[in-house]
Amino acid sequence: MRTMREHPTLWIQGSTSASLEGKTIVLAVTGSIAAVRTVELARELIRRGADVYTVMSEAASWILNPMALHYATGHEVITRLTGAVEHVEFCGMSGKADLLLIAPATANTIGKIASGVDDTPVTTFATTAIGTGIPVIIVPAMHEAMYDHPALVENLEKIKCWGIEFIGPDIREGIAKIASNEEIVLRVERLSGSGELSGRKILITSGSTAEAIDPIRILTNRSSGKTGVELALEAYRRGADVTIVHRNKVGVAGIKEIYAESASQMTETVLEELNCGYDVLISAAAIADYTLDPADTKIRSGGELTLHMRPTAKLVSKAREKYPDLFIAGFKAETGACLEELLKRAIHTLKTSKLDLIVANDVKSGGIGTEDNEVYILTAEETDHIHIKGSKRVIASALLDEMIHHLMSRK
Structure with missing residues (x-):
């Protein structure tokens, strides 16, 4: 008042x-x-x-x-x-x-x-x-x-x-x-700030990847990378040493940025960077599920075009296999799923990929490219979920709160 x-x-x-x-x-x-x-x-x-x-x-x-x-x-x-x-x-x-x-x-x-x-x-x-x-x-x-x-x-x-x-x-x-x-x-x-992440090294993937069709054209998705950037900024506020791998730019002197374009580049970059001793991987990027062998020269326009696609490797699975003790948070985006089905699919990914935490949301009505979102946070240890609706900064803060809680419980 x-x-x-x-x-x-x-x-x-x-x-x-x-x-x-x-x-x-x-x-x-x-x-x-x-x-x-x-x-x-x-x-x-x-x-x-x-x-x-x-x-x-x-x-x-x-x-x-x-x-x-x-x-x-x-x-x-x-x-x-x-x-x-x-x-x-x-x-x-x-x-x-x-x-x-x-x-x-x-x-x-x-x-x-x-x-x-x-x-x-x-x-x-x-x-x-x-x-x-x-x-x-x-x-x-x-x-x-x-x-x-x-x-x-x-x-x-x-x-x-x-x-x-x-x-x-x-x-x-x-x-x-x-x-x-x-x-x-x-x-x-x-x-x-609290400095609660001081001494922690956090690696974040963010935004979309781009798969080359030819030297000019690419296949990509609608992810803006705003959530990943907000996660990087919030982790930095809390004292962490932060690295972000993406196609965008944060431009903050204290945050290390690594450029990676394709799904394979992002996966290889992250696995190599994790060798430097990180505590946390937050895989917030919308990494392409499919890729292809690009043409060496521009494909001429006109007529039908058939592209032969093949699946890409799953970053979080590769990271878990190579770094069994690493805290890994992933994201699960769906479209048109009811809440029960969304949570069911998220729990399946959480278990099969051996994640510590997952963030699920239905992007059919928003979330991609927007300033706010509605998400559900689930962890491997708890049967219930946390529901967060608000700006992506608010969501980033809630995710880090939950991550810190579980990191502390490991001690």
Whole structure:
């Protein structure tokens, strides 16, 4: 229920997810032109449940009026330190802040942090947070030549040795540009999260495969890969080392991506990658059930065409045979099956493929290429099922919750 004194900005709090619920984040802004990006960055953090406060250097206020960040966060902006000792209130011992996010960070500010210089509100917040041991993330933004200066390179390495995380920058057009808001928010979620998958290696297959007919044409399916991507992102948020094998692109620095086009390429890639010591395989890809020998040159158009298809190998069966102790989750998609029949077929696949967990859904009315889905999660140990309906991010979260429960029970 909204109160009369609640700032209207806070009405969006938690509207996207609850991944940062209960977290207090101090967003420290310095004098880079990238400061204009922080209004939307603050709101994205709030949409995930965070309470965001901002502190600005004087140089930052020349670029972005503090009123903009007051609007964005619902809280007065700290532009100078007063008798309220704001740096101690938020970043001191028993302070309010769970994390200090310095975005954007200029070369000047990075140099001062490395040297322990406190002559702006931002650098004083940084020194206090580092001394207290509060997590700190720094997001550089400056001209590329400044980023390449030997002194700055040394400062970056020095600060990293203190356990402080850096995000970006994205080097383009001669500028070390600030990382995307999406990447910043994801890293904040990971650093502020439970870390319950920390130390775990998870391999995810995602999206459709494509079987070549000739050098131009392919056979594929309607899978968008959205569920696989959401699984990769959610596992990353929870601290896992994540690898995704697919034909798409996530583009997140901390997630390893391997391209595989055909069913055989995906199967061979996954079996080889699993040699690197993974804890979990989530086979979310819609891997082709049939393939063919492609023509060496383009098949001329016109007239009827007959294709001779043969079955492909089942990835999950191959993985189970080679890695008997690996936790494997699979997916079972059907069309037009009643619930009883859908669950029956899913249980059959669960047992015959020796899976630990399976996600079943009927895609006739939706699910492929959509933003949401309705699924049923079943495990080898339990006779009942879990019913989830919602966004694919919600489904990914529920699947990982169930996976973690069973991984912990193995101990």
